[in-house]
Amino acid sequence: MAELPETMLGWTKVRPEEDGFELLEHPVPSPGPAEILVKTLSTSICGSDIHIWKWDEWAQQEVTLGTVTGHETCGHVVALGKEVTTHKIGDFIAVECHLACWECPRCEEGNAHICEAGSIFGVHSNGAFAPYFTILASSARHNPAGLDSAYGSIQDPLGNAIHTLTGGPIKGASVAIHGLGPIGLFAVDVARKMGAAMIIATEWDNSYRMDIARRLGADLVLSKEHNVVEEILEATDGAGVDNSCEFSGAPAALSNAIKSTRMGGYLNILGVYGSDPKVPINEIVFRYLHVKGINGRRMWATWDAMQELLVEGELNIESVLSHRMPWTEYKQAIALMLTGECGKVVLDFD
Numbered sequence: 215m216a217e218l219p220e221t222m223l224g225w226t227k228v229r230p231e232e233d234g235f236e237l238l239e240h241p242v243p244s245p246g247p248a249e250i251l252v253k254t255l256s257t258s259i260c261g262s263d264i265h266i267w268k269w270d271e272w273a274q275q276e277v278t279l280g281t282v283t284g285h286e287t288c289g290h291v292v293a294l295g296k297e298v299t300t301h302k303i304g305d306f307i308a309v310e311c312h313l314a315c316w317e318c319p320r321c322e323e324g325n326a327h328i329c330e331a332g333s334i335f336g337v338h339s340n341g342a343f344a345p346y347f348t349i350l351a352s353s354a355r356h357n358p359a360g361l362d363s364a365y366g367s368i369q370d371p372l373g374n375a376i377h378t379l380t381g382g383p384i385k386g387a388s389v390a391i392h393g394l395g396p397i398g399l400f401a402v403d404v405a406r407k408m409g410a411a412m413i414i415a416t417e418w419d420n421s422y423r424m425d426i427a428r429r430l431g432a433d434l435v436l437s438k439e440h441n442v443v444e445e446i447l448e449a450t451d452g453a454g455v456d457n458s459c460e461f462s463g464a465p466a467a468l469s470n471a472i473k474s475t476r477m478g479g480y481l482n483i484l485g486v487y488g489s490d491p492k493v494p495i496n497e498i499v500f501r502y503l504h505v506k507g508i509n510g511r512r513m514w515a516t517w518d519a520m521q522e523l524l525v526e527g528e529l530n531i532e533s534v535l536s537h538r539m540p541w542t543e544y545k546q547a548i549a550l551m552l553t554g555e556c557g558k559v560v561l562d563f564d
């Protein structure tokens with residue numbers, strides 16, 4: 215094995231303000247007994263990285279200044295903690311950023327993604343906008359051999375899409391995807407692959423992303439120019455869709471989703487709202503909707519389903535992966551994301 219350097223540069227949130235990031239020198243971390251040291255291959259940029267960039271209220275509460283951020287990542291194992299038996303040097307892994315204790319009641323019942331003692335890698339601890347990171351071996355998932363490193367890193371948001379969609383019926387069902395950010399776009403692609411009978415995609419006004427949704431096979435793409443509820447009802451013989459998935463974090467989209475889901479249908483909500491949205495609660499009651507909040511990815515049911523799809527090679531990830539840039543161009547990548555003229559943006563380390 216090539217000798218490891220003692221120090222590395224890492225994108226570090228240093229000032230409590232918009233941007234506030236610097237490329238600072240850090241020691242290459244040493245793995246704790248249950249951890250592995252990973253050499254980063256690709257790290258993609260998440261919406262929550264934008265929150266940290268903007269230093270909004272959520273970021274101020276969750277992130278300590280001095281943290282190297284970045285949580286959607288994959289790489290090769292280069293060193294092992296002394297208790298680690300599940301991984302070996304050279305393994306190709308992706309990070310499940312919801313770090314779990316595996317001992318609390320939630321972990322024991324199979325809901326480690328909502329571990330009561332959980333924390334988020336790259337938000338609450340140093341992450342992967344740097345060439346090396348440490349991670350609990352139990353949170354490092356082996357990748358299928360030969361997987362492109364960009365695909366390795368985007369399993370976090372792709373998994374969010376799959377977890378959300380699978381909260382309701384997909385095969386032979388009518389599915390509405392509200393919000394065409396990277397996760398909504400992945401959901402359009404997965405819904406097509408999983409055999410949805412009809413896919414309706416809604417967006418506010420981002421035509422770049424609406425075009426991608428059409429290319430991915432959405433049957434109907436609606437924007438703020440449309441009466442979204444009426445058009446969804448019209449497309450479903452007045453009934454509404456079987457499975458509505460909310461990926462925008464916009465209160466208006468949530469309200470539309472509730473009003474355009476069929477009687478007894480499913481509403482799965484991944485979006486995070488800046489303020490408490492006004493919800494037409496009686497519509498939920500009288501429509502007898504199954505409403506579910508979605509957080510993270512199931513460990514490891516979501517990953518199993520996702521990696522099966524990736525191995526089959528029939529997803530159209532390439533259409534959502536709009537940009538790959540060297541990791542040193544982090545600031546340019548954020549600037550691009552702020553324009554909205556992109557799908558998923560991936561930073562490469564080689």
Ligand SMILES: NC(=O)c1ccc[n+]([C@@H]2O[C@H](COP(=O)([O-])OP(=O)(O)OC[C@H]3O[C@@H](n4cnc5c(N)ncnc54)[C@H](O)[C@@H]3O)[C@@H](O)[C@H]2O)c1
Pocket residue numbers: 260261262374392393394395396397398416417418419420423461462463464466467484485486487508509510
């Ligand atoms: N619960 C979780 O575990 C989890 C994990 C990751 C992300 N999220 C949340 O999921 C959501 C999607 O993430 P992303 O990175 O794809 O987000 P994003 O911000 O890139 O995309 C949101 C999209 O929704 C569109 N939009 C805005 N208003 C709309 C409206 N009224 N109707 C339809 N579309 C509208 C925007 O134009 C944008 O394209 C975000 O709210 C994010 O915070 C939740």
Ligand SMILES: [Zn+2]
Pocket residue numbers: 260261262285286370371
């Ligand atoms: Zn993320």
Ligand SMILES: [Zn+2]
Pocket residue numbers: 314315316317318319320321322326329330331332
């Ligand atoms: Zn736990």
